[in-house]
Amino acid sequence: xxxxxxxxxxxxxxxxxxxxxxxxxxxxxxxxxxxxxxxxxxxxxxxxxxxxxxxxxxxxxxxxxxxxxxxxxxxxxxxxxxxxxxxxxxxxxxxxxxxxxxxxxxxxxxxxxxxxxxxxxxxxxxxxxxxxxxxxxxxxxxxxxxxxxxxxxxxxxxxxxxxxxxxxxxxxxxxxxxxxxxxxxxxxxxxxxxxxxxxxxxxxxxxxxxxxxxxxxxxxxxxxxxxxxxxxxxxxxxxxxxxxx
Amino acid sequence: xxxxxxxxxxxxxxxxxxxxxxxxxxxxxxxxxxxxxxxxxxxxxxxxxxxxxxxxxxxxxxxxxxxxxxxxxxxxxxxxxxxxxxxxxxxxxxxxxxxxxxxxxxxxxxxxxxxxxxxxxxxxxxxxxxxxxxxxxxxxxxxxxxxxxxxxxxxxxxxxxxxxxxxxxxxxxxxxxxxxxxxxxxxxxxxxxxxxxxxxxxxxxxxxxxxxxxxxxxxxxxxxxxxxxxxxxxxxxxxxxxxxx
Numbered sequence: 144x145x146x147x148x149x150x151x152x153x154x155x156x157x158x159x160x161x162x163x164x165x166x167x168x169x170x171x172x173x174x175x176x177x178x179x180x181x182x183x184x185x186x187x188x189x190x191x192x193x194x195x196x197x198x199x200x201x202x203x204x205x206x207x208x209x210x211x212x213x214x215x216x217x218x219x220x221x222x223x224x225x226x227x228x229x230x231x232x233x234x235x236x237x238x239x240x241x242x243x244x245x246x247x248x249x250x251x252x253x254x255x256x257x258x259x260x261x262x263x264x265x266x267x268x269x270x271x272x273x274x275x276x277x278x279x280x281x282x283x284x285x286x287x288x289x290x291x292x293x294x295x296x297x298x299x300x301x302x303x304x305x306x307x308x309x310x311x312x313x314x315x316x317x318x319x320x321x322x323x324x325x326x327x328x329x330x331x332x333x334x335x336x337x338x339x340x341x342x343x344x345x346x347x348x349x350x351x352x353x354x355x356x357x358x359x360x361x362x363x364x365x366x367x368x369x370x371x372x373x374x375x376x377x378x379x380x381x382x383x384x385x386x387x388x
Numbered sequence: 389x390x391x392x393x394x395x396x397x398x399x400x401x402x403x404x405x406x407x408x409x410x411x412x413x414x415x416x417x418x419x420x421x422x423x424x425x426x427x428x429x430x431x432x433x434x435x436x437x438x439x440x441x442x443x444x445x446x447x448x449x450x451x452x453x454x455x456x457x458x459x460x461x462x463x464x465x466x467x468x469x470x471x472x473x474x475x476x477x478x479x480x481x482x483x484x485x486x487x488x489x490x491x492x493x494x495x496x497x498x499x500x501x502x503x504x505x506x507x508x509x510x511x512x513x514x515x516x517x518x519x520x521x522x523x524x525x526x527x528x529x530x531x532x533x534x535x536x537x538x539x540x541x542x543x544x545x546x547x548x549x550x551x552x553x554x555x556x557x558x559x560x561x562x563x564x565x566x567x568x569x570x571x572x573x574x575x576x577x578x579x580x581x582x583x584x585x586x587x588x589x590x591x592x593x594x595x596x597x598x599x600x601x602x603x604x605x606x607x608x609x610x611x612x613x614x615x616x617x618x619x620x621x622x623x624x625x626x627x628x629x630x631x632x633x
Binding site: 151157158293295297318320322325328343 | 396397399400402403536537538539540541542545563564565566567569570573574577588589590591
């Protein structure tokens, strides 16, 4: 019986065995939600990079869209910020283009997880796709929370609880890790009104005050992109659902 | 307004500022509970050490009682295991003696926290003493969970939630850290039946199966030693409540 475990911070990854597992990288606000939206709206591939410098350099190399923020606001000199709404603007279609996105926490989590058998990006937006992939893989799953500056954050953890609930229904063991148990409990508490629950968090409120709160509400929609699965291949993320067709 | 934050694992301590703060070291099952019990039963001072070798060496140097376990069972060649009941045996009074106790997770958490202004040991057994100390200090508090092999564990976190609740009532800010919020939520869920709640945890069940479950029930008693406060001084823990008299 495969199991699901949760790593609350990339800083704790050295304690976990990744080999042979599926790593689900989570940065709900907003990198993983934005990446899912981008692929869902037809972006061909996504290059997550850590720094603004890399973002600019990759942009020149690959000629795609660049997306970057600094302190929660769009960084000057790039095509887009890190808002998912950047990919929903009819005036600037994104279909078929590559995306280079700068995300500090998310990139760290992803790069430290590459020893896993498969690395995918998870968000509430594509919860069904992630659960389905894990179920088909029948491997142990490690949810890697990007966290907030290396620390525990509520929204990534609650996502882990939501995924654990779905995989428990498929026979996964979600009872052998205290982190998973806690995530399940927090998800059970918050699910009825996820926005209200997460707005308790000081860093969520801080982020929310920076951009229109529509980003926040958008990122908490469950299964809005139920078929989109960002899967790591060589040096980029592609939509596995699309590639399998 | 001082704040309370929670560090889920000694591995995450590099992310936290300790200077000027009160560090509360927590290893509910069982090191911190046993240390509180020992001081409550009249042990004069406690030397926490990591290894069995140090435990034996300190024992010879200081001539006190030695307590050690290996894989959850009493280690051969020492006076006591790590059960609090070792200090409640009328046939072997402990009053006035020094204690050298081997505890891997707890010692790691403690030694990595020594940059704090004050370092105390917290357990459900002395929750009131810890809350009172923090309230009188009026400094930021960091609860350092010993965790389970460096990972998140439920019982230490739930203790953090219980302490946060008490300090919130004293005006402490417990809303600026997601870790504290999560701990408060888990405490709220578990408080009505703490043993049943914590027995969900696989590692708690494993520990519980090794020794009589009386240890487990004992460690979850709230304020059984409401006046005992293990405080780090130079190289050992002493009962601050006693020393202040």
